[in-house]
Amino acid sequence: MAVPPHENGSFVTNRPGGRSARVRAVVLEATYAELVRCGYLGMTVENVADRAGVHKTTVYRRWGTVDVLIADALDSSRDVEWPAPDTGSLEGDLIAIATEVVDVFTDPARSAVPEAVVTAALQSSRARQAKKDFYASRHAQAAVVVTRAIQRGELAADTDAVELIRFTCAPLYYRIFITGEPIDHAAAERAARAALVAARAGLLAAAPNA
Amino acid sequence: MAVPPHENGSFVTNRPGGRSARVRAVVLEATYAELVRCGYLGMTVENVADRAGVHKTTVYRRWGTVDVLIADALDSSRDVEWPAPDTGSLEGDLIAIATEVVDVFTDPARSAVPEAVVTAALQSSRARQAKKDFYASRHAQAAVVVTRAIQRGELAADTDAVELIRFTCAPLYYRIFITGEPIDHAAAERAARAALVAARAGLLAAAPNA
DNA sequence: CTCCTATCGCAACTCGTGTTGCGTTAAGAC
DNA sequence: GTCTTAACGCAACACGAGTTGCGATAGGAG
Numbered sequence: 001m002a003v004p005p006h007e008n009g010s011f012v013t014n015r016p017g018g019r020s021a022r023v024r025a026v027v028l029e030a031t032y033a034e035l036v037r038c039g040y041l042g043m044t045v046e047n048v049a050d051r052a053g054v055h056k057t058t059v060y061r062r063w064g065t066v067d068v069l070i071a072d073a074l075d076s077s078r079d080v081e082w083p084a085p086d087t088g089s090l091e092g093d094l095i096a097i098a099t100e101v102v103d104v105f106t107d108p109a110r111s112a113v114p115e116a117v118v119t120a121a122l123q124s125s126r127a128r129q130a131k132k133d134f135y136a137s138r139h140a141q142a143a144v145v146v147t148r149a150i151q152r153g154e155l156a157a158d159t160d161a162v163e164l165i166r167f168t169c170a171p172l173y174y175r176i177f178i179t180g181e182p183i184d185h186a187a188a189e190r191a192a193r194a195a196l197v198a199a200r201a202g203l204l205a206a207a208p209n210a
Numbered sequence: 211m212a213v214p215p216h217e218n219g220s221f222v223t224n225r226p227g228g229r230s231a232r233v234r235a236v237v238l239e240a241t242y243a244e245l246v247r248c249g250y251l252g253m254t255v256e257n258v259a260d261r262a263g264v265h266k267t268t269v270y271r272r273w274g275t276v277d278v279l280i281a282d283a284l285d286s287s288r289d290v291e292w293p294a295p296d297t298g299s300l301e302g303d304l305i306a307i308a309t310e311v312v313d314v315f316t317d318p319a320r321s322a323v324p325e326a327v328v329t330a331a332l333q334s335s336r337a338r339q340a341k342k343d344f345y346a347s348r349h350a351q352a353a354v355v356v357t358r359a360i361q362r363g364e365l366a367a368d369t370d371a372v373e374l375i376r377f378t379c380a381p382l383y384y385r386i387f388i389t390g391e392p393i394d395h396a397a398a399e400r401a402a403r404a405a406l407v408a409a410r411a412g413l414l415a416a417a418p419n420a
Numbered sequence: 421c422t423c424c425t426a427t428c429g430c431a432a433c434t435c436g437t438g439t440t441g442c443g444t445t446a447a448g449a450c
Numbered sequence: 451g452t453c454t455t456a457a458c459g460c461a462a463c464a465c466g467a468g469t470t471g472c473g474a475t476a477g478g479a480g
Contacts, residue, residue, distance in 0.1 A: 020447085020457070041333050046437070055459050060438065062457090115332050118387055122329050123251050132390035139389070166389065167381055167404060173388055174380035177328055179349070180342035190413060194377060197411045198404035230427070230477085254467070265429050270468070272427090421480105428475070438465085445458070450451105 067124035090149035098188035281340035300359035308398035377405035
């Protein structure tokens with residue numbers, strides 16, 4: 001068709017069997033690599049194409065912009081399984097989740113991707129939607145530590161599981177992206193415990209809370 | 211000297227009296243206007259110069275890039291007085307602070323600037339420092355509601371006042387920049403109350419907390 | 421007022437991103 | 451195997467952001 005793939009929102013080609021799928025895989029991998037190497041603004045469609053061993057017009061025609069490249073890369077990695085921690089206690093699980101956030105963002109190689117995703121989401125609605133879907137998926141996976149705690153009787157049944165995860169991560173992301181202050185293991189513990197105290201106080205109820 | 215102003219970190223010119231100061235003021239005002247109109251990536255040095263009624267080489271020589279423009283604009287508005295709320299209770303004050311965050315980010319005209327600042331801070335160290343200084347200043351101003359509460363005996367004296375402000379704002383910023391979920395007055399109240407509960411539980415102590 | 425020079429305006433230039441037209445390759449159907 | 455055409459490679463181009471050299475303007479000192 002005359003309509004390029006990046007304008008109908010999906011990347012289903014008419015020939016998904018061989019070359020198209022191969023090209024997509026190698027381009028998305030190159031996208032991650034270039035993101036780590038140059039960051040969001042330093043990244044160029046041409047550099048991604050070169051690294052992938054593909055001509056730049058191919059990438060321009062199938063994806064169009066770096067925002068769409070990042071969004072597609074994020075979509076493709078959205079549903080990879082993410083093992084939720086299981087330390088035996090809800091507090092331990094929440095601290096483990098918060099600690100992983102700290103670990104990611106204190107490693108420049110791993111923090112480059114989420115930072116670029118946040119930037120891209122502020123520029124294009126396509127990337128914004130991909131980011132939203134990604135975090136919704138991850139939060140749903142992480143929320144099992146809360147539902148398990150409810151089943152164990154550690155927490156009220158009407159607690160909003162995903163909201164508790166959000167409140168656990170929020171103070172860390174706030175320091176990273178807003179105040180620019182450093183984060184460490186103590187900050188992770190503090191964030192997890194604060195979220196837990198709020199949940200135990202009934203402030204994170206799921207229903208039309210009072 | 212041969213060193214352009216944006217490389218020595220300050221914008222003190224040798225002739226601060228007349229034209230230089232006038233040019234700076236009109237350029238920074240144009241920076242804000244273009245930020246609202248085009249966002250961070252749509253913004254260009256040339257458009258800022260045109261709007262300011264100056265030639266683009268003037269802006270290029272004094273600031274160099276849009277990151278520095280944004281950083282300088284932020285610096286110049288950092289110390290404008292920001293009236294902290296005074297509702298009579300700490301809970302009311304925190305809810306008022308959180309509600310203002312919601313108000314700003316539900317108005318596209320007002321949310322454009324902080325969104326651009328976050329983006330710019332992810333690209334240049336100069337903008338990152340300006341953002342850090344700006345939020346440090348605002349948080350210090352907002353923290354007076356906490357110190358007042360401590361004086362009234364509402365809260366333990368060892369509470370980290372700024373940390374309580376951070377925990378109040380964090381869940382809102384998390385929804386705005388990370389999960390992309392909507393925010394409203396209920397979310398503001400929830401964030402403020404959760405932070406307050408954590409503070410009352412002694413989790414936000416200033417000292418080498420236990 | 422006169423002089424010095426920091427700062428600005430102007431025009432031409434460089435360079436890299438993104439585009440377009442066309443020929444080539446290979447996936448999928450038969 | 452042959453045929454069709456979606457998808458790719460290639461080369462030349464268009465466009466705009468950022469740069470540079472030089473002359474003009476206007477603070478600030480004496």
